[in-house]
Amino acid sequence: MISISIIGSGNIAHHLITAIQQSVAYGVDIELVQVYSRNKSSLLNSISSDKIITDFNDFNYADLYIIAVSDGIIAEIATALPFENRFVVHTSGSVPMNALADKNRKGVFYPLQTFSKTKAIDFSNVPICLESETEDDYNLLHQVASLLSQSIYSVSSEQRKGIHVSAVFVSNFVNHLYQIGHDICKQHNLPFAILKPLIQETAQKILYLTPKEAQTGPAKRHDTTTINTHLQFLTETNHKDIYTLLTKSIIDHEQKL
């Protein structure tokens, strides 16, 4: 039986609480002991009231404490925990493991996914990136992760930084390109829905083809006529600049290979 307590009430905390409670233990048992939040009400939809604490001094022993809070306050929370020599991990893609306080054993449990409160996630497909100081602690994290997901990676703090930057490109920036498509459609009285099958297919292609094999479009074809027509058509400076820069980057990438 591995006992777990969670600190936080944001998106990741909520999804973790749900996933742990839904997880069916195969061979190893798992127990959610307590969840800390500054205000109890933010968690009442996710977990029974008696497991919620609002004071660090109410923490019971757990084998694993998962700090699932904003990057900026992870170090402060780790320092404020009123116990020592226990196993404390955070869930951030961008904070090094060593940002955690030295008084406890350190680790990272980083689920690589975009979480919204309003949309359920099938945790079994979420890659979980693990890091710890010792092999024993790694094995414990691996046991917990394998109850939640089929996809587990051992990832150093430096590699995790690479994943986090990559995630900004393939998720946050990609979503902004969806936003631009949305805005151009709106400007021309077209429903954004017209682009959705293309968006889905573009994402699905990448499951079977490399990005290089999947690349199409005027930049890839060096079709300067279409590129210039598009640039003249665009009215917003940011849209023009993004079109120009990404076209250049696609052409540069082709020539590098």
Place this chain on the structure above:
Amino acid sequence: MISISIIGSGNIAHHLITAIQQSVAYGVDIELVQVYSRNKSSLLNSISSDKIITDFNDFNYADLYIIAVSDGIIAEIATALPFENRFVVHTSGSVPMNALADKNRKGVFYPLQTFSKTKAIDFSNVPICLESETEDDYNLLHQVASLLSQSIYSVSSEQRKGIHVSAVFVSNFVNHLYQIGHDICKQHNLPFAILKPLIQETAQKILYLTPKEAQTGPAKRHDTTTINTHLQFLTETNHKDIYTLLTKSIIDHEQKL
């Protein structure tokens, strides 16, 4: 019974030939009469040999001729067709309807999807954008389109330009961001597979949320600490420039709303 002939042997021609042959006629019948290609061998996997022609003079009558060739040669092909007063359409997102020769009735049949020869497409989900000079011709195009797809739009040449530019953003440029994620992962000895669930989820979120609701990440949070860490971490100039510009565009977009 609507008779159709196709000119071309590229990706769109192949997918159209396959879709027309697979389509089950509901109420209206459809027939693929002939397909023109400069060389017969490029089509032999898609259609029986006796329907392939390599000389424009061998064209029989059809109710609809679909020119599915590269943008740059659509006008030339339309001019070279050895008949008049028939209905001729092209399949391009970026070429105006009026680029077609005046001697025939003009129209556009633009399937909005990314086509690769190596990946099958479920045509029933592909939005088809239609344009014609007369209502009768529009009705004919609509009958054909409705046999292939559930998603049909009436779209002017000007609107189609907007769709085509949007498609470059949400597909070609998005794929290039996948490429950048791929390259950063490779640089740090990480498998690209680790990003695939995030890529799929980012695309699927857009089915339920607006791009604005779905936007997350350091730019959205105005998290300058993370933004600066990422910029210092990136080594390629194009990656740094894209990161800077898309971050600026996300922040500008937030402030506009």
